[in-house]
Amino acid sequence: MSASRPYVTLISEMTVDGKLTLKRGLSSKIIMGLMDMESQRFLHKKRTEFDAIMVGSNTIKIDNSILTNRLVEGRSPVRVIPCSDASIPPESNVLNHDAPTIVVVSSKADVNKVQAIREKGADVMVCGDSHVDLDLMMEGLVKKGIKRLMVEGGPTLIWLLIKKQMIDHIILIQIPYIIGGDSTPSLVGGPGVDSIDQVVGTELTGFYKVGNHLITEYDVIYSPNGK
Template sequence: MKTEYKRPHVMIMSEITVDGKLTLKKGASSKILMKYMDPKTDILLHKTRAEYDAIMVGSNTIRIDNSFLTVRYVEGENPVRVIPSSMGDIPPESNVLGKDAKTIIAVCKKAPQERVDAILKKGAEVLFCGEDRVSLPLLMNILATDYNIKTLMVEGGPTLNYYMLQDRLVDEIRLIHLPFIVGGADTPSLVGGMHIDSEEEMFHLALKEYYMCGSNLVTEYDVNYSE
């Protein structure tokens, strides 16, 4: 059963290799693989950003990739950037703290005040969402209720993707398939998190669209949560 409280419509969008990996190895930037995307797929990614009210990635992605999360290859408005970071450990030189788009950093109540002050000094907003760690359901509710964010795109790593799915906050998934196999037992894949114990815990998807975008296959799925 889907959540009943108010929240944005959420889509995860990601590039993945044939074996489902996001990067070359643990700790490597996803930008290494993204440079092999067809230029038309780059345009699709930025077009999608322009269509959504907000874009979200985790703090680890920010530390590794230092992304801008802005619209650059098409005409359109930059989405609001949302970064869950329980302890507020966002490097002060992070590109998402620039003035080219509105940025919201979500922290828990235990985040050190000096980190919160450093984020505020850079011009970003800080939301307190949870006691010991960021509550993603609460964050989604605040974004929808207080910021009128109706649609949110997630370009996150495996941990954020897992918890968004675990909390039943994802409506659809769009994947850009890269024709590579990178291997590696600990190489980050689309979804990380905890191991499941049975098939009843699997996240069920329904394929709704597939097409070529330049030389890349793109697949689109609805997420179907069991009762």
């Protein structure tokens, strides 16, 4: 981690076989419904510990996430949505007034869509020309006082952050079910690595049970062969 970006923690629920939903294009809220109340409270409590929470725009379009703390005492984090073309629907839940929201766009984003987002009360950050520049975005978030950033998804955004060596810690909430499926989305998407010397390592830092769910925590190690 450098001073130019927040400390980033990936927190995600997934099945025993690493799946995030039933089928590609379906909401992850379906399998989140399999989480017991204790583990749901755990997730919401974690949200209160961060300055901001981030998911990709495709997750917003599919899940219509709210991204607030609703189950325990404590504040909700600032919601951060990278969306290069400003195409998230104006009626998205993250554009309500339950918590502040920052939508990060590129300079090529449609001005009318950007204006529609601003009219909903969200802050719009322009970072990058044709696509959101993650380095510029992180620098901008630091300038806004965001020092601890929680990432909940989706798979493409997680891959891009890992590729940029921007995820520092991982907390996984294991849902005790198996879904299978060759094309069913898993935790990390994108093209993946091409050779064994590009793999990203992790170091197990903790494991414990919350309700009926195993929680595992890892530090991410960015070095050849993960060593």
